Amino acid sequence: MSETSATNEQFDLVVVSNRLPVDRIIDADGSAAWTRSPGGLVTALEPVMHAHGGAWVGWPGMPDVEVEPFDEGGIRLVPVPLSADDIEQYYEGFSNDTLWPLYHDVIASPRYHREWWDAYKSVNQRFTDAVAEVASGGAVVWVHDYQLQLVPKLLREARPDLTIGFFNHIPFPPYGIFSQLPWRTRIVEGLLGADVIGFQRQADAVNFQQAVRRLKGYPTRRGHIEVPVVDETPGVRVYGPIKPTGPIRTVVAREFPISIDASIYDELARRPDIQERARQLRADLGDPRVIIFGVDRLDYTKGIGHRIKAFGELVADGEVTVGDVVLVQVASPSRERVVPYMELRDEVELMVGRLNGDYSTIGHSPIAYYHQSFPREEMTAFYLAADVMLVTALRDGMNLVAKEYVASRFDDDGVLILSEFAGASDELTRAILVNPHDIEELKRAILRAMELPKRERKSRMRQLRKRVFDNDVAKWSNEFLEELAKARAAAND
Numbered sequence: 001m002s003e004t005s006a007t008n009e010q011f012d013l014v015v016v017s018n019r020l021p022v023d024r025i026i027d028a029d030g031s032a033a034w035t036r037s038p039g040g041l042v043t044a045l046e047p048v049m050h051a052h053g054g055a056w057v058g059w060p061g062m063p064d065v066e067v068e069p070f071d072e073g074g075i076r077l078v079p080v081p082l083s084a085d086d087i088e089q090y091y092e093g094f095s096n097d098t099l100w101p102l103y104h105d106v107i108a109s110p111r112y113h114r115e116w117w118d119a120y121k122s123v124n125q126r127f128t129d130a131v132a133e134v135a136s137g138g139a140v141v142w143v144h145d146y147q148l149q150l151v152p153k154l155l156r157e158a159r160p161d162l163t164i165g166f167f168n169h170i171p172f173p174p175y176g177i178f179s180q181l182p183w184r185t186r187i188v189e190g191l192l193g194a195d196v197i198g199f200q201r202q203a204d205a206v207n208f209q210q211a212v213r214r215l216k217g218y219p220t221r222r223g224h225i226e227v228p229v230v231d232e233t234p235g236v237r238v239y240g241p242i243k244p245t246g247p248i249r250t251v252v253a254r255e256f257p258i259s260i261d262a263s264i265y266d267e268l269a270r271r272p273d274i275q276e277r278a279r280q281l282r283a284d285l286g287d288p289r290v291i292i293f294g295v296d297r298l299d300y301t302k303g304i305g306h307r308i309k310a311f312g313e314l315v316a317d318g319e320v321t322v323g324d325v326v327l328v329q330v331a332s333p334s335r336e337r338v339v340p341y342m343e344l345r346d347e348v349e350l351m352v353g354r355l356n357g358d359y360s361t362i363g364h365s366p367i368a369y370y371h372q373s374f375p376r377e378e379m380t381a382f383y384l385a386a387d388v389m390l391v392t393a394l395r396d397g398m399n400l401v402a403k404e405y406v407a408s409r410f411d412d413d414g415v416l417i418l419s420e421f422a423g424a425s426d427e428l429t430r431a432i433l434v435n436p437h438d439i440e441e442l443k444r445a446i447l448r449a450m451e452l453p454k455r456e457r458k459s460r461m462r463q464l465r466k467r468v469f470d471n472d473v474a475k476w477s478n479e480f481l482e483e484l485a486k487a488r489a490a491a492n493d
């Protein structure tokens with residue numbers, strides 16, 4: 001990717017997320033370069049920014065990188081540098097070892113450290129300063145995700161002329177869990193700085209509204225929250241509703257289920273070279289009758305262990321035969337310096353090693369496991385080759401992998417097994433829905449998916465495709481930006 005440094009121009013649309021869509025890397029020859037950064041947020045936002053233009057503020061993915069803003073594909077990229085300490089405390093610490101487990105049903109135990117919170121506050125302030133500098137007068141600013149929950153309030157204080165949206169890509173937990181957080185009121189106040197707060201599921205929006213009522217006492221009604229312009233109880237826990245005495249503003253908090261650019265996957269999957277690659281993958285795997293596929297960041301929320309356990313029991317019980325059926329699991333490397341992620345890797349790889357050690361034949365293994373990232377073309381070839389797609393998240397904001405699989409299946413074939421704890425299950429109701437904690441149910445679902453008659457597979461996949469194509473990422477971003485435009489119009493009234 002080339003980079004041209006840019007001037008102090010300002011923009012009418014500014015997106016801000018922890019990571020830029022590109023990561024700074026150092027090549028083998030020691031020179032600096034950029035690559036696409038991983039994960040669902042970038043997958044979703046990249047097409048939006050290419051359609052609308054504007055500036056994108058975020059961290060370039062490496063410590064202590066001071067790079068001037070530059071243009072890439074019609075977008076101004078504005079790097080916010082983070083030091084090694086910031087990364088340890090704000091990113092790996094507060095974001096990924098406090099908020100991430102807390103917001104995902106405490107699947108792992110959140111750790112609360114006051115110095116991590118201090119780092120979170122100061123990095124949120126730096127992101128705010130960077131946005132305030134590139135946003136033009138009256139601009140729309142769209143803040144993304146749990147790493148930046150204080151930005152809406154800080155930004156409103158610095159630049160009251162802006163219209164501010166916030167979108168939470170991960171779940172928002174029930175109050176009984178959220179209330180563990182020592183800084184819960186500060187987080188709610190931070191978010192309420194936005195005009196529109198978007199969540200993946202209705203349940204997340206309801207949880208947030210409850211936290212607002214419990215911690216701030218503000219009235220909430222059908223996704224509208226009445227927030228006093230001047231907070232009369234900053235940081236104070238209130239009991240029961242309060243009646244604001246001064247002027248109020250209305251904050252919208254509701255669901256905007258995120259999606260993908262479905263046509264990209266459909267087009268890739270229709271390419272002859274990718275179809276040939278899918279055939280090649282099947283041949284390389286020893287031409288099994290059934291390929292079961294899973295692809296996730298290696299994260300404890302994704303239920304990778306549960307799926308290996310269920311599949312392993314089917315192998316052990318002789319209900320699936322090695323060579324006839326193979327589970328391909330791509331576990332892309334993620335957050336490798338955070339302790340629970342190191343432990344998870346050991347746990348998963350022990351399970352894979354044991355199962356393969358016990359049941360492999362010469363030439364065939366039950367699981368083909370890859371702790372690697374693959375290019376999007378290769379992923380699409382895997383989606384096409386997969387007779388059964390396994391998404392067993394224990395808690396997931398949406399899960400774009402499920403939608404990518406469906407978008408790739410232009411042949412209307414393939415069966416999606418989908419956890420009811422992934423946001424995608426609200427829409428993709430024609431998948432085989434499972435509770436991944438119920439290993440017996442998961443085993444039955446795998447057997448059923450493998451044997452589902454072609455007619456039923458096609459009918460289900462057609463309905464799933466309709467949902468994914470009718471509700472793609474362009475619709476998601478348009479609806480969110482329209483809601484923000486309404487908020488701006490109301491504020492100017």
Ligand code: GDG
Nearest residue numbers: 039040041043169332373374375376396397398399400401
């Ligand atoms: C968060 C929320 C929400 C993964 N491995 C490879 C690869 N990927 C791509 C997938 C997909 C993305 O990464 C993962 O998105 P998910 O939605 O499944 O999960 P998170 O990263 O946890 O995303 C999630 C999302 O934000 C959006 O709001 O849905 O709930 O947790 O696009 O394809 N892509 C390539 N190679 C890999 O090895 N090319």
